[in-house]
Amino acid sequence: MLSREDVVAWVAIRQATKHAEKRVTDGGFAFWVDTQPDDYHDGYEHAMTYGNGPSVVVKRTGAVWNLASNPGSLPIYGAKSEQELHATMKEAGMDPGTPHEWVGGQPQPEGVTQQGLARWLQWFGWQPNHYGVTDLGYAFAVLPTPAVVHNGPVIVVKHSGDVWYLGSAPQNAALVLGTRTETEFHQTLGVIAPGVNPRQPHDRIS
Structure with a gap:
């Protein structure tokens, strides 16, 4: 179940906006996200854009639909449940079975297991004595054995298989290893590597 903090963090990453907190409204079963530009929220009414409605983020699943503002779409705004x-x-002619995107990544029936991770590492030549694995809950952290491998930690997000190579800076590894959710990880990634796009992992285990 998504929290408001999860969605605000996602909005900040997705839109790189200074108004992330202001944009998110709790609608009970979902969050509604205002998509007007920053200038509009700064008080410049002429900056309003037309045709784009809000995005709706379902709390239970993280599914996101980006809505229009045409008359046919307006009844959607009044929905009080996922069924509505x-x-x-x-x-309105939309497909409720096909979200436009997901907060936290699309749920998968099976994620990466520790056994699958070991097979993937072995394929790259990593032997069991080359690393240790810490389970962060949302991801596995692969910690190279310093005497054998001089790389930094590798983060593998369980549900998506996204792989991130963190580099060897000890302070960066310490920050990432303290994260508890994928959203926190993306926020931390933005701090230690501002140019990195959280939607473009370095690799992926399929």
């Missing part, structure tokens, strides 16, 4: 959301989306 899907029904009004169908009436």
Whole structure:
């Protein structure tokens, strides 16, 4: 179940906006995210854009739909449950079974297991004595054995298989190893590597 903090963090990453907190409204079963530009939120009404409605983020799944502002889409805004959301989306000609994106990544029936991770590492020539694995909950942290491998830690997100190579700076590894969710990881990644796009991992285990 997504929290408001999760969605605010996602908005800040996705839109790189100074108004992330202001944009998110709790709608009970979902969060509604205002998509107007920063200038509009700064008080410049002429900056309003037309045609784009809010995004709706379902708390239970993290599914996101980007809505329009045409008259046919307006009933969607009044949905009070996930069932009503899907029904009004169908009436507006949208497919409620195909979200436009996901907060935290699309849920997968099976994620990366520790056994699958070991096979992937072995394929790259890593032997069991080359590393240790710490389970962070949302991800595995592969910690190279310093006497054998001089790389920094590798983070593998379980549900998506996204792989991130952190480099060898000890302070960066310490920050990442303290994260508890994928959202926290993305926030920390933005601090230690500002140019990195959290939607473009370095590698992926499929």
